[in-house]
Amino acid sequence: MSNFTLNVNGTSSTVDVTDDTPLLWVLRDTLGLVGTKYGCGIGECGACTVHLDGVAAKSCGVTVKDATAAKITTIEGLAPGGKLTVLQQAWCHLDVPQCGYCQSGQIMCATALLAKKPKPTDEEIDYALSANICRCATYTRIRAAIHAAATVA
């Protein structure tokens, strides 16, 4: 067990956890930020996607130690002051979620994509979100919501 200081959603927190703990479990179990989901633990499903310095990363594969150097953003920190981003609004309006479990990871990936490519093509969307599984296969609406957000933004 060691102390680690993390900057999550603009807030600095010191946690006392086993050294090899993945960021995913620090977020969920220690900090109570359960919007980041456990799906596979091996970086295959994308449900645990967060931003490290604005870049999408799978938090199940990042140790707490490696995460101390970055500014971490989770799904809970995406909407500044509680005002939904354009992408989050599109997601709600187009009713993308079915079970909803993968959606925070999808949104984190899509947010990172739009930051880099404000008007992505279908191919660019498919590539950027290729690491994210939606078991309910809401893919038709995921594409539509990203395009809708790109049009408005």
Next chain:
Amino acid sequence: MSVAPNSPGLTTIMDRRGFLKVGALAGGGLLISAYFPLGSSLAEAQTAPAAGAAPDFAPNVFIRIAPDGAVSLIAPNSEMGQGAKTALPMIIAEELDVDWKQVTVHQGDLNPAYGRQSAVGSGSTTGNYAALRQAGATARAMLVAAAAQTWGVPAAECSTAAGAVLHAVSSRRLTYGELTATAATLPVPTGVPLKDPKDFKLIGTRVPGVDNEKIVTGQPLYGIDQRLPGMLYAAYVKCPVFGGKPVSANLDEVKKLPGVRDAFVLENINGLVPGVAIVADSTWNAFSAVGKLKVQWDEGPGVSQNSEDMAKQAAALAQAAAVAPPAAPVKAVEAVYHYPFLAHATLEPQNCTAVFKDGVMEMWCPTQVPSAGQGLVTRGLGLAAGNVKVHVTRVGGGFGRRGSNEFSLEVAAIAQKLEGTPVKLTWMREHDFGHDNYRSNGWHFFNGGVDAAGKVVALQDYFVKMLGGPGDMNGGGFPFNAVPGSSVQSGKLPGPIPTGYWRAPGDNGNTWAVQCFVDELAHAAGRDPLDFTLDLLAALPGAAARGGPAPAAAAGGGRRGGGGRGGGFAAAKMVAVLKLATDQAGWGRKLPRGQGQGLAVCNANGAYVAVVADVTVSPQGVLKITKLTAAVDAGLIMNLSSAESQVQGAMLDGIGAAWFLKITIEKGAAAQVNFDDYPLMRLEHSPPVVDVHFLPSVSPPTGLGEPGLPPAAPAVCNAIFAATGIRIRTLPFSGQDLKWS
């Protein structure tokens, strides 16, 4: 159903008691609920009014209207993505005649007063539609009566709209909130008339899911999101070989690992698969300890089970059955179709949270059937049902997996040992794959034939699957019911591999096999598959009665037929969806080689679905699905948004499974234990266009969570044949060479 009252006085008492009982239940967990964002819906719903304030109006367990006009509605069934948490309250709101913006929805915990709470068999809407309409209409009638009494006018002169009662003659208006005090004093009437469905304003519109905003901001909703003060985290390890049990384990070493608080064997509990529980101060420390756990297993006889041997056994059964060859068709067609075991792979792994205190087990369950989990716990641990309180959380994917509730008993057994300490059990993904109730594998040995006129004159199927579980065939479904002398026989493979309900049970594999074989017969006959199928249907009674009333048997009883289960069959509905799908898809266009259209149709859960797939296959064999077109008769549609989404997702679910997925059993255990070797469909495989067309209908709603799935994969396989001449008879087909020249 307590909501459909027979006697006003009794019902008032029953319903209010029902509500109070729920309140007491929620209140009993108040200390916990105060910390706890989930499963506390009724505590939220029932914020006690300040002393002296007007009372809420709560005429039954589903509805509560506050004096400020806020309407709280209960969703009795669990939400797993099928849309029940939005659609079911919409039914109440429609009859109650409130503005959807006034409504707050609360997930109902397990409570017999809610009626049918199981979210299986596409039955949440069909099972609750009548009762929820009655609940809404009854409350509305009482509010109208309250207004009429206040104004001293006949109730018949009053109307309602958007949460208010109107008296047009005198231009007076009172909101429901203003009427709660008076309405609460009135008896609950019986036999209240319902709206004519053609007057529905909310039902049939697009209503976004009530939890959407919480989902996109990552708020706690799911079972796995549970947090309780002082909570510990558990993992539970069972023998990888089905039927095996632990003999010994290095528990003393495991207990010394970082963060581990306890480790023990659970066995000899009725209904529980024995295993080793590890309890730690974090999920990660519990999972890490699993990696250091060494167990000596008694693997039992299951270790001799292999998928490869099962294929040989299936062939031997078919041969031994010696099905007589069909009577001399002009053209005989023989084919063997095989589909593998599938895992449910819900993205939220199985999990459950429990605390055992003062003889009461309080649980937070992501389940499709909360009463089944309660039953497992009461039987397994010898607790009275009243002492097992089940809160229902949002479910991160069901697909039939969470109809079985073994995680409930596992965590309850652990919680009982840790008396007083809350514990959350989370299955590692590897355990979730390794201990599923799989979709059974299956084999179809078909014999068929057509005559010189292209008519089917023989159709025989010898079907093999695992013993037990759903998915049986019979001869009553389409197209067997359309071919005189057709036969379906079946054989079963014994063994300890657990099989169970997987979205569209039976139909998910059998419709694929049967609809592909029908396509084979059509091509053998030199016929267009659409014309060929329509001709088969034309032979059935009622096929021409398009638009007319459906045969009585189909109204509620037509559960499954595409895969062969009996029940009602409305040929006219199948004809109608075939015509709509093919019209919309532009069926019958001349296409160059490498492009193809395929067609398939099914009836399942009372609904009729036809799917046309458009594909391209490059000469190198790269498949792209360019478009899916579905036509659906599911009766009246509740929520158009989720209905469309369900059909889109179900089609892709069926296609993704057929394309990529299999569980193979090797030495009695699942060989695929994570997503790296169980490659679920991803965005890149999803077609750019997925169109869903609903036939207009005012018939009662059918199920819709499942029926879109069965016809999608055969439509794609038939399209691949049309494009390449390559016939797919074994799933998954990702390994099959689709090159053509």
